[in-house]
Amino acid sequence: MPHFSYEYSANLDGRLDHDALCERLFDTAISTGFFEVGAVRVRAVRCEHYRVADGLPENAFLHLMLRIGQGRSEQDRAAIGEAVFNALTAQLNDLLSEPYFALTFEICEIESAYSWKKNAIHPRVRAALAAADTPNGETL
Amino acid sequence: MPHFSYEYSANLDGRLDHDALCERLFDTAISTGFFEVGAVRVRAVRCEHYRVADGLPENAFLHLMLRIGQGRSEQDRAAIGEAVFNALTAQLNDLLSEPYFALTFEICEIESAYSWKKNAIHPRVRAALAAADTPNGETL
Amino acid sequence: MPHFSYEYSANLDGRLDHDALCERLFDTAISTGFFEVGAVRVRAVRCEHYRVADGLPENAFLHLMLRIGQGRSEQDRAAIGEAVFNALTAQLNDLLSEPYFALTFEICEIESAYSWKKNAIHPRVRAALAAADTPNGETL
Numbered sequence: 001m002p003h004f005s006y007e008y009s010a011n012l013d014g015r016l017d018h019d020a021l022c023e024r025l026f027d028t029a030i031s032t033g034f035f036e037v038g039a040v041r042v043r044a045v046r047c048e049h050y051r052v053a054d055g056l057p058e059n060a061f062l063h064l065m066l067r068i069g070q071g072r073s074e075q076d077r078a079a080i081g082e083a084v085f086n087a088l089t090a091q092l093n094d095l096l097s098e099p100y101f102a103l104t105f106e107i108c109e110i111e112s113a114y115s116w117k118k119n120a121i122h123p124r125v126r127a128a129l130a131a132a133d134t135p136n137g138e139t140l
Numbered sequence: 141m142p143h144f145s146y147e148y149s150a151n152l153d154g155r156l157d158h159d160a161l162c163e164r165l166f167d168t169a170i171s172t173g174f175f176e177v178g179a180v181r182v183r184a185v186r187c188e189h190y191r192v193a194d195g196l197p198e199n200a201f202l203h204l205m206l207r208i209g210q211g212r213s214e215q216d217r218a219a220i221g222e223a224v225f226n227a228l229t230a231q232l233n234d235l236l237s238e239p240y241f242a243l244t245f246e247i248c249e250i251e252s253a254y255s256w257k258k259n260a261i262h263p264r265v266r267a268a269l270a271a272a273d274t275p276n277g278e279t280l
Numbered sequence: 281m282p283h284f285s286y287e288y289s290a291n292l293d294g295r296l297d298h299d300a301l302c303e304r305l306f307d308t309a310i311s312t313g314f315f316e317v318g319a320v321r322v323r324a325v326r327c328e329h330y331r332v333a334d335g336l337p338e339n340a341f342l343h344l345m346l347r348i349g350q351g352r353s354e355q356d357r358a359a360i361g362e363a364v365f366n367a368l369t370a371q372l373n374d375l376l377s378e379p380y381f382a383l384t385f386e387i388c389e390i391e392s393a394y395s396w397k398k399n400a401i402h403p404r405v406r407a408a409l410a411a412a413d414t415p416n417g418e419t420l
Contacts, residue, residue, distance in 0.1 A: 001384065003343055003384070007145060007183060018329035019329060019331075025331070037334055038333045038334070041333075042330060042331040042332075043329065043330035043341075044329040044330070045185055047145075048158075049159060049184040050162060050183035050184070051182040052180075052182075053178045054261075054265050067386075074253065081256060095260075101261065102181065102257075102258075102261050103257060103258045103259070103260075104181075104257045104259075106207075106250045106254055108254070111388075114386055116384070117385070118376055118383045119382040119383070119384075120381045120383075121333045121379060121381065122382075123379060147325070188324065189302055191305070191323075193318045194405050195303070201323075203321070218394075221396060236398055236400050238400060239404035240401060241400045242318070242321060242397075242399040242401050243400075244281065245397070246390045246391070246394055246396070247394040
């Protein structure tokens with residue numbers, strides 16, 4: 001955790017740079033200070049079939065769900081949400097400037113008692129970050 | 141919001157008209173009187189790999205999740221659910237008549253405090269609907 | 281219900297046998313004794329675009345969500361979770377042995393009051409299971 005997962009209408013392919021958006025969401029997550037590099041996962045789910053609003057072929061949507069571990073304060077969750085939504089609207093500004101696009105974002109908590117994980121990436125990334133912090137450490 | 145999102149086994153492609161189902165769910169949402177045209181988004185998520193029940197190749201599933209904003213009464217949510225499920229079973233009647241199909245539907249609420257949105261479609265659709273209501277307005 | 285649905289980074293295709301994983305999750309669900317054969321649905325959602333941790337091209341993720349009906353005790357849910365996570369880590373052992381893979385799993389409950397279903401598979405599978413239990417019944 002955290003998990004960023006967005007569903008989008010397939011007509012955004014070619015109009016939206018998914019890699020850039022995934023990267024921006026990743027960078028934003030890190031910039032909040034709440035999440036470790038090795039823990040952040042961002043992905044897109046393409047929806048080939050959809051119906052958006054009045055059904056014009058130009059109509060498109062993107063819905064982002066962020067799932068985070070339980071236990072952060074309401075204030076922290078709101079701050080994370082604001083940072084993410086600002087990044088999202090900035091990245092999707094061109095789409096939002098035309099009357100055919102609807103953007104939504106929500107945060108859900110994952111119950112700690114019903115959450116399991118095994119992350120083989122953490123040790124590698126933590127070691128690299130620690131090495132980068134030493135006086136003669138390499139940069140990442 | 142609302143968001144209708146359904147996952148389905150890929151073996152339904154060719155046996156299920158996704159555009160017709162998406163449209164029917166859209167129409168049903170509007171007919172309940174609880175949702176604005178510009179707010180409704182319906183989509184399908186295709187699942188290429190799956191295992192359903194006893195694993196016969198004909199076995200198929202569709203699971204619809206409806207995510208709506210917080211604040212409606214239990215009674216209203218139940219009424220929305222009944223309307224949607226009736227539409228769903230009517231539309232999928234042929235599939236349900238054979239012993240290889242399992243259909244499920246659930247409604248979840250999106251917490252208002254952790255929900256953000258920017259909808260560029262609303263102003264256009266609201267203006268069109270308002271114009272259609274004037275004595276000499278065009279029809280939509 | 282239950283619903284097993286996992287999202288995965290597309291670079292796992294070719295390195296992960298989805299059919300074997302879906303089958304193992306199915307078998308595990310049955311082995312817990314909490315679920316009927318005709319009720320279990322497992323599926324995979326492929327994510328073509330993603331960003332995982334430090335962004336190495338080898339980095340991959342799998343996130344499994346299990347959605348079950350409301351009403352089981354905390355202890356039963358924990359037991360189900362342990363069984364499923366053990367099966368998951370055993371099946372994905374090769375991926376977990378390299379420092380590029382992150383695995384997560386969560387259980388969510390579906391609120392009974394906002395859940396609808398119609399399962400055409402149940403009568404067929406229940407009849408077959410009952411027949412198999414008779415002295416001269418066929419095996420499944």
